Amino acid sequence: MWSDLRFAFRTLLKSPAFALTAICALALGIGANTAIFSIVNGLLLHPSGIQQPDRVAAIRVKYDKFNLKSIGVSVPDFADVRDSRQIFSSAAASDEQDFNYTGGEMPERLLGATVSWQWFRVFGAAPELGREFRPEEDQKGANQVLILSHGTWKRLFGGDRAIVGKKIELNQQPYKVIGVMPPDFRWPQEADLWVPLGLAPAAYSADNRFNENYFGAARIRDGISFARADAFVELLKERLIRAYPQNKYFKDSGWGMFAVPMAEFMFGDLKAPLIILLGAVGFVLLIACSNIAGLMLARASGRSRELAIRSALGAGPWRLIRQTLTESLLLAFAGTVLGIAAAYGGVRALIALAPESLVNGQSIHLDFYVLLFTCAAGILSGVLFGIAPAWQSSRNRSYEALKEGGRSGTASRERQQLRAGLVIGEVSLALVLLVGAGLFLKSLSRLQQVSTGFQTKGVMTAALALPASQYKEAPQQAQFFREAIGKISNLPGVSSAGVITCLPFSGCNSTASFSIEGRTPRPGDPGPWGAVRYVTAEYFPAMRIPLRQGRYFTDADRQGSEPVALIDENLARQYWPNETPIGKKIGRGRAWSRIVGVVAHVKQYGLVGDSGQGVYYFPFYQQPRNFGFLAMRTAADPGSLASAIQRAVREVDPNQPVHDLKTMDERLASSLGPRRFAVTLLGLFAGIALLMAAIGLYGVISYGVSQRTQEIGIRMALGARRGQVLKLIVGQGLRLAGMGAGIGLVASFLLTRLIASQLVGVSAFDPLTFTEMAVFMALVALLAAYLPARRAAKVDPMEALRHE
Numbered sequence: 047m048w049s050d051l052r053f054a055f056r057t058l059l060k061s062p063a064f065a066l067t068a069i070c071a072l073a074l075g076i077g078a079n080t081a082i083f084s085i086v087n088g089l090l091l092h093p094s095g096i097q098q099p100d101r102v103a104a105i106r107v108k109y110d111k112f113n114l115k116s117i118g119v120s121v122p123d124f125a126d127v128r129d130s131r132q133i134f135s136s137a138a139a140s141d142e143q144d145f146n147y148t149g150g151e152m153p154e155r156l157l158g159a160t161v162s163w164q165w166f167r168v169f170g171a172a173p174e175l176g177r178e179f180r181p182e183e184d185q186k187g188a189n190q191v192l193i194l195s196h197g198t199w200k201r202l203f204g205g206d207r208a209i210v211g212k213k214i215e216l217n218q219q220p221y222k223v224i225g226v227m228p229p230d231f232r233w234p235q236e237a238d239l240w241v242p243l244g245l246a247p248a249a250y251s252a253d254n255r256f257n258e259n260y261f262g263a264a265r266i267r268d269g270i271s272f273a274r275a276d277a278f279v280e281l282l283k284e285r286l287i288r289a290y291p292q293n294k295y296f297k298d299s300g301w302g303m304f305a306v307p308m309a310e311f312m313f314g315d316l317k318a319p320l321i322i323l324l325g326a327v328g329f330v331l332l333i334a335c336s337n338i339a340g341l342m343l344a345r346a347s348g349r350s351r352e353l354a355i356r357s358a359l360g361a362g363p364w365r366l367i368r369q370t371l372t373e374s375l376l377l378a379f380a381g382t383v384l385g386i387a388a389a390y391g392g393v394r395a396l397i398a399l400a401p402e403s404l405v406n407g408q409s410i411h412l413d414f415y416v417l418l419f420t421c422a423a424g425i426l427s428g429v430l431f432g433i434a435p436a437w438q439s440s441r442n443r444s445y446e447a448l449k450e451g452g453r454s455g456t457a458s459r460e461r462q463q464l465r466a467g468l469v470i471g472e473v474s475l476a477l478v479l480l481v482g483a484g485l486f487l488k489s490l491s492r493l494q495q496v497s498t499g500f501q502t503k504g505v506m507t508a509a510l511a512l513p514a515s516q517y518k519e520a521p522q523q524a525q526f527f528r529e530a531i532g533k534i535s536n537l538p539g540v541s542s543a544g545v546i547t548c549l550p551f552s553g554c555n556s557t558a559s560f561s562i563e564g565r566t567p568r569p570g571d572p573g574p575w576g577a578v579r580y581v582t583a584e585y586f587p588a589m590r591i592p593l594r595q596g597r598y599f600t601d602a603d604r605q606g607s608e609p610v611a612l613i614d615e616n617l618a619r620q621y622w623p624n625e626t627p628i629g630k631k632i633g634r635g636r637a638w639s640r641i642v643g644v645v646a647h648v649k650q651y652g653l654v655g656d657s658g659q660g661v662y663y664f665p666f667y668q669q670p671r672n673f674g675f676l677a678m679r680t681a682a683d684p685g686s687l688a689s690a691i692q693r694a695v696r697e698v699d700p701n702q703p704v705h706d707l708k709t710m711d712e713r714l715a716s717s718l719g720p721r722r723f724a725v726t727l728l729g730l731f732a733g734i735a736l737l738m739a740a741i742g743l744y745g746v747i748s749y750g751v752s753q754r755t756q757e758i759g760i761r762m763a764l765g766a767r768r769g770q771v772l773k774l775i776v777g778q779g780l781r782l783a784g785m786g787a788g789i790g791l792v793a794s795f796l797l798t799r800l801i802a803s804q805l806v807g808v809s810a811f812d813p814l815t816f817t818e819m820a821v822f823m824a825l826v827a828l829l830a831a832y833l834p835a836r837r838a839a840k841v842d843p844m845e846a847l848r849h850e
Contacts, residue, residue, distance in 0.1 A: 072334055080412070089405075133278050134264040193225040218516055339468055377431075476732070477819060501589070524667050546582075557659070580671055
């Protein structure tokens with residue numbers, strides 16, 4: 047083997063152009079695969095900051111009757127899982143809470159996660175500095191301690207290690223810093239700090255069973271499979287039904303609990319697009335291997351006499367195969383090393399190009415698992431592109447090859463057919479990628495035309511969260527927002543401004559059941575359900591949400607006036623299908639509100655997968671909240687309002703920060719960011735595949751022309767015109783491309799059904815896309831065949847007859 051390696055190395059040094067071309071092609075394919083796999087690994091397989099991620103489960107709740115497939119848990123749900131010690135070693139619950147930090151030059155909002163004391167144990171994480179929470183700190187009134195994220199520690203306190211043990215002021219209350227987490231721990235992903243949840247004993251009451259306000263997570267004990275843990279969680283429903291036989295809501299609502307792998311819960315929506323991209327770069331690598339195999343076959347034609355001599359001197363088929371595979375693996379090693387370097391740059395480029403919502407703080411890098419994948423890809427590639435040349439060398443017959451080499455050194459028909467077969471495969475793979483990219487591009491175009499239910503252009507948004515210690519009472523909260531909106535409305539260029547508790551495309555969601563006056567649910571009916579929002583009067587004009595019936599809210603709809611509500615057309619269609627809902631009353635708890643209007647349905651969470659769930663609205667000033675999103679419409683550039691909004695809010699309260707300042711166009715674009723990123727990469731890989739396939743086709747035709755130079759000279763000497771020669775060579779290329787396109791179309795038809803669920807507004811078997819991509823492939827193939835054909839048509843017959 048050492049002798050084979052030395053010989054292969056010397057042989058490749060004598061063919062630097064071939065070696066460099068093969069290594070670069072392989073590095074491109076392996077580098078692209080490694081870069082994409084690093085994202086798959088960092089998000090789906092081994093997310094950063096979690097030990098044994100396959101042992102960590104997100105605990106979720108579903109309501110089949112309300113089409114709620116996955117929502118958070120209630121405190122009693124969390125307690126049931128926490129107490130299941132035979133299945134889970136630790137369990138924790140969390141909620142989000144905004145904290146206002148005023149220790150810097152400007153007031154700043156920090157996103158906090160209020161977590162139960164075992165939170166870090168669930169993820170297998172330990173603080174970089176200090177300690178984690180203790181059980182006695184996870185009590186109401188005793189939870190004035192916090193742990194900082196690594197980024198917040200660096201940004202606000204300059205990485206001062208002495209911060210542990212000191213107190214800082216948040217929401218005008220002192221909190222003691224007891225620890226700092228390492229940089230790779232970001233769960234929840236946007237958390238700046240963690241404080242103990244500190245639930246009151248009353249929160250564990252059975253009356254809170256259906257009040258799902260928290261995120262639940264648990265670590266599965268060693269030796270317990272995930273399937274068993276999931277089955278156990280689902281069985282909790284049956285236990286509760288037996289424990290509370292008088293409560294029919296469990297069955298009526300289709301309530302249930304289940305477990306989801308944490309990585310799948312966090313990044314499950316990205317799984318299909320990432321697998322598609324991984325498949326696409328796999329095709330690129332296959333095409334690269336086909337090209338290298340073609341180059342090696344062409345090179346082997348020039349070495350046929352050498353191989354024949356080796357065979358005549360006693361080298362058996364395995365000896366020849368081993369020598370050829372040694373060269374292939376040596377090329378694969380060099381390509382893999384260069385591919386790792388390319389992947390390093392590729393990963394950094396992907397992170398820079400990827401939308402923030404895709405990576406979201408996760409550490410994407412070339413770890414052990416990625417390097418293992420890269421090495422496996424390199425070895426497999428070396429075997430793949432070495433099989434065909436090795437097989438050809440083993441079939442060498444000394445007397446035939448010696449005669450063939452003595453004649454002209456030309457390749458055998460069998461070898462030419464094998465190279466042609468490789469090109470056909472390249473064309474078919476490239477066409478599959480082209481069709482996939484075309485379908486996704488058309489889907490993205492159709493998706494951008496989907497109506498949101500409001501006008502995004504010209505709208506600026508921002509978020510506010512008032513500290514409960516300062517704004518305890520509803521009148522204080524209403525007064526703050528009224529003054530802030532008043533000042534913002536008077537800004538130059540602002541035509542209207544309003545407040546809503548959950549803004550569309552903000553990631554916020556709030557759903558709740560309600561009652562309809564005079565209507566008693568039938569047995570088995572869980573009752574009405576919808577998304578609930580609290581809005582000010584000017585919110586609907588600011589967003590230009592159309593009014594279908596009745597009226598909007600007015601400034602007169604405030605505390606002390608008649609309680610009123612608005613509903614959207616989806617809710618009206620669901621619960622008042624054959625009558626007008628105007629004048630009817632809906633209620634939550636003991637309060638009833640009269641419906642005064644019906645507005646258009648607005649997409650809440652994204653252009654894709656919107657459930658169409660109905661929404662009901664209450665006047666913000668009748669039922670004030672201490673948080674909300676501002677929405678302002680302007681005829682000018684909405685982004686230019688950011689600093690003016692911050693100044694206006696500080697005029698009302700100098701210590702109140704404004705955060706999440708984005709235009710509605712930016713929020714809409716962010717919701718499409720991962721899909722646009724995937725389409726861009728798929729188009730890029732399809733373009734690379736097309737280029738490689740064209741190069742492969744050009745190489746086959748060009749090599750064929752060089753081998754047939756004498757034949758072409760004879761043809762022209764006997765009267766063949768240049769047009770006929772051109773037609774002959776181009777026809778050969780188009781026949782290969784045609785066969786590849788035919789196979790590619792059939793493969794595309796079979797494979798595109800796998801991506802049908804990812805397409806919006808376009809069929810997976812869209813005939814126009816298939817036709818367009820096939821025609822485009824044909825044009826590229828025509829160009830690839832024309833260039834060597836043009837050279838053949840210019841052959842001088844006298845020179846060609848003397849060609850050897």
